[in-house]
Structure formats: structure tokens, C-alpha cells
Amino acid sequence: MLNKNLISFLVLLFSVVETYAQQSVEEKTEPKVEAAAPAKKWFESISIRGYVQARYNRLFETNPDLKCEQCDRSWGDNGGFFLRRIRIIFSGQITKRVYFYVQPDFASSASSTGLHFAQIRDAYFDLGLDDENEFRIRVGQSKVPYGFENMQSSQNRLPLDRHDALNSAVSNERDLGAFFYWAPSEKRKLFADLVKDGLKGSGDYGVFAFGAYNGQTANKPELNDELHIVSRFTYPMVIGNQIIEPSIQGYTGQYVMAADQVSKETKLNADRNYTDQRAAASFILYPKPFGIQAEYTIGRGPQFNTATDSIEIKKLNGGYVTFSYMIKTKNDQIFIPFTRTQYYDGGKKHELDARSYKVRELEVGMEWQPSKNFELVAMYTISSRRFEDYAKQDNLQKGRLLRLQAQIIEANTLTYTFWTTSSSLRPS
Numbered sequence: 001m002l003n004k005n006l007i008s009f010l011v012l013l014f015s016v017v018e019t020y021a022q023q024s025v026e027e028k029t030e031p032k033v034e035a036a037a038p039a040k041k042w043f044e045s046i047s048i049r050g051y052v053q054a055r056y057n058r059l060f061e062t063n064p065d066l067k068c069e070q071c072d073r074s075w076g077d078n079g080g081f082f083l084r085r086i087r088i089i090f091s092g093q094i095t096k097r098v099y100f101y102v103q104p105d106f107a108s109s110a111s112s113t114g115l116h117f118a119q120i121r122d123a124y125f126d127l128g129l130d131d132e133n134e135f136r137i138r139v140g141q142s143k144v145p146y147g148f149e150n151m152q153s154s155q156n157r158l159p160l161d162r163h164d165a166l167n168s169a170v171s172n173e174r175d176l177g178a179f180f181y182w183a184p185s186e187k188r189k190l191f192a193d194l195v196k197d198g199l200k201g202s203g204d205y206g207v208f209a210f211g212a213y214n215g216q217t218a219n220k221p222e223l224n225d226e227l228h229i230v231s232r233f234t235y236p237m238v239i240g241n242q243i244i245e246p247s248i249q250g251y252t253g254q255y256v257m258a259a260d261q262v263s264k265e266t267k268l269n270a271d272r273n274y275t276d277q278r279a280a281a282s283f284i285l286y287p288k289p290f291g292i293q294a295e296y297t298i299g300r301g302p303q304f305n306t307a308t309d310s311i312e313i314k315k316l317n318g319g320y321v322t323f324s325y326m327i328k329t330k331n332d333q334i335f336i337p338f339t340r341t342q343y344y345d346g347g348k349k350h351e352l353d354a355r356s357y358k359v360r361e362l363e364v365g366m367e368w369q370p371s372k373n374f375e376l377v378a379m380y381t382i383s384s385r386r387f388e389d390y391a392k393q394d395n396l397q398k399g400r401l402l403r404l405q406a407q408i409i410e411a412n413t414l415t416y417t418f419w420t421t422s423s424s425l426r427p428s
Contacts, residue, residue, distance in 0.1 A: 052087075135180075184207070288326070373408060
């Protein structure tokens with residue numbers, strides 16, 4: 001049987017499609033004289049691009065037991081040079097209203113001893129419901145519209161990893177589902193310009209988003225008949241020489257603890273189902289030249305309780321704030337000093353036993369872009385992380401380390417159009 005969440009989603013989805021289908025019929029009754037568009041060759045509608053990130057995290061390290069499974073698995077003991085991302089992106093506007101996007105990652109870890117396996121990150125298509133594609137439906141595996149930094153591509157983000165609080169909502173930020181996006185044309189252009197101008201934008205995920213997804217995170221099968229429901233509203237605004245973007249978002253659903261996520265001795269609900277609900281607020285002041293990026297989330301979800309050796313539904317909260325300053329030199333080089341402080345108190349449902357976390361962290365770094373195709377980041381991290389599961393209890397790790405990342409990017413020329421090889425309006 002279809003659950004109530006799915007029925008509500010389908011009713012809204014079909015009502016939108018019906019409205020715009022009717023509009024299209026009415027428009028056809030009015031005679032229009034338009035010049036025929038020239039036929040496009042395949043290479044004029046499909047683009048291939050990508051990026052590679054190489055890291056080293058062991059400089060001036062004070063505690064090899066300080067780790068972050070969700071962040072970067074080359075932290076700590078036995079970590080060395082590490083390929084964090086190897087991504088190739090295939091995308092294209094097949095027709096005026098149909099767009100596809102496929103992004104495999106060749107740096108995925110199959111196990112603790114196996115690296116550099118290919119895995120799908122994104123595989124979806126967009127169906128435009130009007131000629132300007134202001135109304136779109138996205139179907140497939142893609143980013144769940146929850147949080148600004150989650151939406152922001154790792155090739156654009158200043159800190160080397162996403163913060164714990166909002167990122168713990170969706171592993172790899174993605175899941176299988178269907179999402180409705182709306183944004184007026186002028187806002188879609190602004191989303192594109194924020195990326196094109198190097199202002200660390202998030203890409204175009206609409207002004208308003210609403211959708212349903214499995215809820216077990218990317219590349220994982222659905223394990224119950226309950227879909228997660230998510231919604232987001234964000235509104236970038238130009239105020240004088242500044243650009244700000246406030247956002248609110250939230251989701252609800254039931255998460256299932258899979259058998260390989262739970263220790264044999266850990267107690268859990270008989271049906272393995274746990275309430276998974278969150279809400280968050282975001283505020284962005286784009287770096288022109290001073291920038292602020294801040295987000296905070298509250299909610300409840302599965303979390304390991306050391307007092308009872310069980311996974312329980314517990315409250316969570318946390319957030320971060322990042323300050324940055326963009327410096328452009330006369331020879332087109334860019335320097336961006338930044339600092340981020342973050343806090344998180346809650347569980348991580350996709351880790352073993354829904355590990356309980358309490359994180360306090362300060363990062364100070366610099367991004368240097370000598371050209372559009374290369375950048376180097378150095379970041380000093382001061383961290384206090386308590387992460388506990390059945391095997392590791394009372395596990396508080398503190399330490400400091402200097403982290404380095406070199407990134408090579410294939411940089412597309414970004415233009416505002418819906419019917420070219422450009423990917424300006426599409427996230428990566």
C-alpha cells in the first residue's frame with residue numbers, strides 16, 4: 001500500500017503537471033510565428049567535465065586516534081596521501097525541457113582495505129514543465145535539498161569537509177527520489193552567476209523545493225514502505241553591492257538500521273525503524289569581499305546510548321559559522337583566507353550503531369587559486385570529537401593537524417541559457 005506521505009506527494013505532483021499541461025494546450029490555440037531552430041549535433045548538447053582532489057592530512061598531527069569517518073577516511077593512524085575525489089560529469093540538454101546528469105566517483109572506498117572503486121553519485125533527469133524551465137521535476141539519485149553546504153559542490157566549498165551537523169542528515173548528501181523545483185528565471189540566473197563568479201554558490205536547487213525520497217541514503221536499497229518528505233525555501237537577494245541568501249528547510253521520515261550497521265550486542269527496536277526528523281535555517285553573505293556562511297539544525301533521530309547499550313530516538317542539534325575574505329590580485333590570482341567553527345551533539349544514523357557524537361572544532365585555512373583550473377588549500381584543524389558505539393565507549397579524542405588539498409578542475413564557460421552545452425544552471 002502507498003503510505004500517506006507518498007499519496008500527498010503524488011497528489012501535489014500531478015496537480016502541478018496538470019496545471020502546466022493545460023496551460024500548454026491553451027497556448028497552442030494562439031497562433032505563433034517562430035523561426036525554426038537549427039538542428040543540433042550531439043556534441044552541442046552534451047558536456048563532459050570533472051575534477052580531482054588529492055590530500056595529505058598528517059602534518060603536525062598530535063593524535064593519530066582522532067578520526068572522522070564521514071569526513072575524510074585518511075585522517076589519523078595509517079593515513080597517507082589520499083585521493084578524495086575523482087569525478088567525471090556527463091550532462092546535457094536533450095531537448096528544451098529534458099536535461100540529464102550523471103556523475104560517477106572513482107575514489108569511493110569499497111572497504112577499509114579497498115580504495116578507488118567507481119560508484120554512482122548522481123544519476124537523474126530534469127523534466128521542465130514550462131518553456132523557461134522555471135518549474136522542474138527531478139527524478140533519480142541526486143542531492144536531497146536540505147542545507148546550503150550540503151548542496152554546495154565540494155569543488156566550491158572552502159573547508160575541506162562538510163560540517164557534521166547538517167551533513168549527518170544524509171550520507172553523501174544524496175538519495176533516490178523525485179523532487180519538484182521552482183525558481184523564476186532571474187533567480188536561476190543569479191544562482192548561475194554565484195558559481196560562475198567564484199562566490200562559492202550552491203548551484204540551482206530552486207527557490208522552492210519539495211520532494212520524496214527513500215531515506216536510506218545514496219546507493220542503499222529502501223528498507224521499509226515509508227518515504228522521507230523534504231522541503232526547502234531559499235531566496236538569494238542582491239542588496240547594493242552585497243548578495244545574501246536566507247533559507248529554511250526540513251524533512252521527516254522513518255530510517256531503518258540495516259543489519260550490517262549494528263553490532264551483535266547492541267539493542268534496538270524490533271522492526272529497526274526510527275523516527276528521523278530535522279529542521280534547519282541557513283544564512284549566507286557571499287564574499288564580496290567579506291563572506292559569512294552559517295547554518296543550524298535541530299531534530300531527533302537514532303543515536304547510540306552508552307548507558308543502555310541500545311539505539312534510541314534522541315534529540316540532536318548543531319551548526320557552524322564560516323567567515324571568509326576574497327582577495328583578487330592584478331594577475332587574476334585569488335586568495336581566500338577563512339575560518340570555521342562548528343558544534344554537533346547527536347547521532348549519525350548511517351554509521352555503526354548510529355554512533356553518538358559530540359563535536360567541537362575550529363578550522364583556519366587559506367585557499368589559493370593561481371588559475372581557474374587549479375587550487376591549493378591549507379587548513380589547520382583543532383578538534384575535540386567524542387564518538388561512541390558499542391565497541392568504543394567513553395571515546396573522546398582531541399588533537400590538531402595541518403591538512404593540505406590540491407584540486408584540478410575542468411572549468412566550463414558558464415552562460416545563462418537553457419538550450420546549449422552550458423551547465424551553468426546545474427549543480428555539480
